Amino acid sequence: MYQEKLIQEIQRKIDATRSVIEAIASALDISYDAAHRRISMKSKFSIEETVQLANHFSLSLDKMFQNSDHVLVKRTTEIQSFDDLSNYLENSFRSLTEFKPNLETFLYYSAKDIPIFYTINTGLLSRFKRYVWLNLLSPDELEVSFESFLSKTPMDNRGQKLNDYYSSIRVKEIWNDTTINSTLQQIMYFSQAGLLTADNGKILCDQIKELVFSLEKKCIPNNDQYQLYYHELLILNNNVLVGNKDRKSLFVPHTMLGYFITNDKDTCQHASNFYQHQLKNSRLLNTAGTRDKKMFFNKVYQKIELYKARVIAANEI
Known part of the structure; x- marks a missing residue:
């Protein structure tokens, strides 16, 4: 059934005067007879051949093969080494730049943690x-300290392209009271383990504070490019929805940095509707009153200072 459907879609794509057997033979670089066996259902397309044909004829496998409760996704590569991480950042950049880096592109970020775009330079x-x-x-x-890691690991600026891309599009982030917690807890953990010096621990806390301060400065009423929302109840999950007026992509986390990515129209629209609903139930800090805005950011700054004091105390013991 699926093979027949794929062949029918290819027939719709090619010129009416061209043989579908010839078109498939050319696309897969196989003989006329081999293509004929596939057309007559005597042989099956392999997964690789199916993907190759979809790419060659610009076909959406999502649209062809999905039913109402099945969606095709691709996943990011697993990370087990420094090189894997660098390649992950490069591939993430390629996935996002399917959407042009301009203000016609929008991105929604459900920030369970500090958005990765701020911590990849x-x-x-x-x-x-x-x-x-x-x-x-x-x-x-x-099994090495952070300071040893710094001295042994090369500087990698591939993440900077992602940071620059993020700065060039329209962004709506949703934060809650725990968004900065994991990074602060990581600083505390490695400090207590003796793998992070007090000096670097303090610097890291200060850099988080500087980052948050820079976001506070961007939270102004006339800044449509960056909007920060505060949601008191929503459990955030680092979902990312990116798109423009024509199409969207949804990035759903399945591990700490691993994402499933889908371009499925209905799924992305459902995600968009969910985001719109949550934004209505959130407080837009760009337009919030001075009191509400200061309450949010002061709470964040106080938490950072609390962890900074704990880092100092842990190293004095």
């Missing part, structure tokens, strides 16, 4: 996040 906080990710994702524990 070459600063100390970004290098610390790489250290944490590799500790958690590598099958072999690093």
